[in-house]
Structures are given as C-alpha cells and as structure tokens.
Amino acid sequence: MPHEDISKSIAMLACGSAIVVEASSPSGGKTKFRSTFVGLMPKKFMLIQQPDINRNKDIADKINHGVACTIRSLVEGKEGAVVAFVTSIIRTVQSPAKMILLNIPQKIALQRLRKVTRIDTLLNVEIKNDTLVKKAIMANLSTDGCLLHVKKTEQFSPEENESIMFSITDADHDNFTEILGNVCNKKSSNSLDYIGIKFDDTSLTKVSDLVKKILFQQ
Numbered sequence: 001m002p003h004e005d006i007s008k009s010i011a012m013l014a015c016g017s018a019i020v021v022e023a024s025s026p027s028g029g030k031t032k033f034r035s036t037f038v039g040l041m042p043k044k045f046m047l048i049q050q051p052d053i054n055r056n057k058d059i060a061d062k063i064n065h066g067v068a069c070t071i072r073s074l075v076e077g078k079e080g081a082v083v084a085f086v087t088s089i090i091r092t093v094q095s096p097a098k099m100i101l102l103n104i105p106q107k108i109a110l111q112r113l114r115k116v117t118r119i120d121t122l123l124n125v126e127i128k129n130d131t132l133v134k135k136a137i138m139a140n141l142s143t144d145g146c147l148l149h150v151k152k153t154e155q156f157s158p159e160e161n162e163s164i165m166f167s168i169t170d171a172d173h174d175n176f177t178e179i180l181g182n183v184c185n186k187k188s189s190n191s192l193d194y195i196g197i198k199f200d201d202t203s204l205t206k207v208s209d210l211v212k213k214i215l216f217q218q
Contacts, residue, residue, distance in 0.1 A: 006104060006105060006106075006107070006108060007040065007042040007043065007104070009083065009108040009110060010040050010046065010085075010104075010105075010108065011040060012075045012083065012110075013037045013040075013073055013075065013083065014037075015037065015038060015039050016036060016037070017036065017037040017073050017074075017075075018034065018035075018036060018037075018073065018074075019034070019035050019036065019037050019048065019071055019072065019073040020032060020033075020034060020035075020071070020072045020073070021033055021034075021035050021048070021069050021070070021071055022069065022070040022072075023059070023062040023063065023067055023068070023069045023089075024062070024067065024068045024069070024070075025061055025062045025067065029062075031056075031058050031059055031062050033051045033056065033059055034051070035048045035049045035050075035051060035100075036048065036049040037073065038099055043104060044104065045090055045101045045102060045103065045104065046087070046101070046102045046103075046104065047099050047100070047101060047102075048071075048099065048100050048102060049097070049098070049099060049100075050063065050092055050098035050099055050100050051063075063089060063092060063100055064089065065089055065090065065091055066088055066089065067088060067089045068086060068087075068088050069086070069087055069088065069089060069102065070084065070085070070086050071084065071085055071086075071087060071102075072084045072215075074212050074215070075110070081110055081111060081112045082109075082110070082111050082215065083108060083109070083110050084108070084109045084111075085105035085107065085108040085109065086105060087102045087103050087104070087105045088102065088103050089101070089102060089103075090102060090103055118140040118141060118142045118146075118147070119140060119141050119142065119211065119214055119215065120139070120140050121138050121139065121140055121141045121146075121214060122137060122138070122139065123137070123138040123141075123168050123170050123173060124136075124137060124138075124168065124169045124170050125137070125138050125148065125166045125167065125168050125169060126166060126167050126169055127148070127150070127156070127164055127165070127166040128165050128166065128167070129156060129158070129164065129165075132155055132156055134150060134153075134155075134156045135151075136148045136149060136150040136151075136166070136195075137149040137150075138168070139194075141207075141210070141211065141214065142211070143199075143204070143207055143208055143211055144198060144199060145181065145184065145196060145197050145198040145199055146181070146196075146197050146199075147194060147195070147196055147197070148166075148194075148195045148197060149192050149193075149194060149195075150192065150193045150195060151191060151192060151193075152188065152190075152191055152192060152193050157193070158183050158186070158195060159183065159186070160183050160184065160185065160186060161182055161183060161184075162182065162183045163180065163181070163182055163200075164180070164181055164182070164183060164195075164197060165178055165179065165180050165181075166179055166181075167179065168210075173210065173213065173214075176206060176209075176210050178203075179199070179203045179206060179207065180199070180200040180202055180203045181197035181198055181199045181200055181203065182197065182198050182200065183195055183196070183197060184196045184197065184198040
C-alpha cells in the first residue's frame with residue numbers, strides 16, 4: 001500500500017483515540033494494554049501514550065526497540081469501523097510526556113462494524129415482557145442485532161415482529177439496560193427457543209457502545 005494511502009488510513013484515528021496494543025516479546029510472550037493514539041508524522045512514525053510501567057511491570061520488557069505490536073482501535077463515524085495494523089517500536093521518549101514511537105505499518109486492515117461477523121458473547125440477559133421477567137443468554141451480537149437463547153415456556157413465546165426489551169445482567173456489562181428490539185426470526189429445539197433480534201433505532205447507540213466494550217475489553 002502506498003505511503004499516502006497508509007497515512008490517510010492512520011489519519012482516521014483522531015488524536016486521543018483509545019487503542020489496544022498487543023506487544024510480543026522476543027521470547028514469544030504477549031501482553032495487551034490500553035493506550036491512547038497521540039499523533040502521526042507522515043512517512044516517519046506514529047506516537048502513542050506509554051503505559052504506567054510501575055502499575056504493570058510485565059510491560060517493561062515489551063516496549064523496547066524492535067518489539068512487534070498489533071494495534072487495534074475503533075474509528076468513529078456513521079457506522080464505525082475497526083482499524084488494525086502490525087508495527088514495531090522505534091523507541092520510547094520521556095519528554096514532554098512518556099510516549100512510544102512506532103514505525104509506519106506496511107498495511108492496514110479496515111473493517112466496517114456492520115460487516116463484522118457476529119461476535120460470540122454468551123452474556124446473561126433478562127427479558128421484560130409486560131409483567132414477565134425471563135432469563136436468557138445472548139449467544140452472539142452485532143451492531144444490527146443479536147441471537148437470544150431462551151428456555152421454552154408457555155408463559156413466554158414471542159412471535160416475529162414482536163417488540164422485546166432486555167437488559168444485560170453480567171457485572172461487567174450491567175449498565176447496558178433497556179435495549180429494545182424486534183423479533184425477526186425464531187427457531188426452536190426441544191428445550192430452547194432461538195430468537196433473532198433486530199435492534200430498534202433508539203437502541204443503536206447503546207448497542208454500538210456494547211460492541212466496542214466487548215471488542216476491546218481486557
């Protein structure tokens with residue numbers, strides 16, 4: 001990929017964007033840490049924030065010259081996209097702030113979130129339907145919809161196009177509540193209903209935040 005195209009792709013990352021760095025040591029060990037994209041000198045180098053080594057000593061031997069790093073981040077926009085690339089560390093700097101200089105990558109992968117294969121989640125959810133509260137499992141998720149696994153009961157048997165509201169109950173995601181969607185398809189086994197949900201427009205921002213958290217959680 002020409003340098004101009006690579007620089008243009010990297011420039012989609014705004015200064016201050018949250019990134020996830022996966023650094024590989026010469027011995028083969030890998031460490032993930034969160035950082036912040038600081039900026040770009042086209043055709044020369046990129047800058048990211050150096051993590052606090054005192055709080056994570058495992059990182060210390062993985063931010064040296066030549067260490068390979070995989071960078072991932074979310075590009076904000078109408079739909080959003082995941083940007084990912086492999087680079088290597090040039091060196092660290094201590095002034096005016098602690099930062100890491102990275103080589104310009106040879107290629108960049110950019111994938112629209114709406115085209116990403118559904119993410120396996122297995123999150124616990126509670127479905128609210130009138131006075132009924134029903135437990136279920138969110139088996140997978142995309143920015144458009146999800147698949148719920150629900151134990152079959154006579155009290156709860158939603159039909160296509162029926163509206164459903166649910167909340168995630170897992171501790172790490174329990175701030176994602178009152179997600180609204182419509183049943184777009186339904187299949188059954190002897191014990192389970194497999195309910196495909198298409199998210200309502202009013203919940204898309206909330207769902208997008210959930211996708212980001214799952215993609216980039218540590």
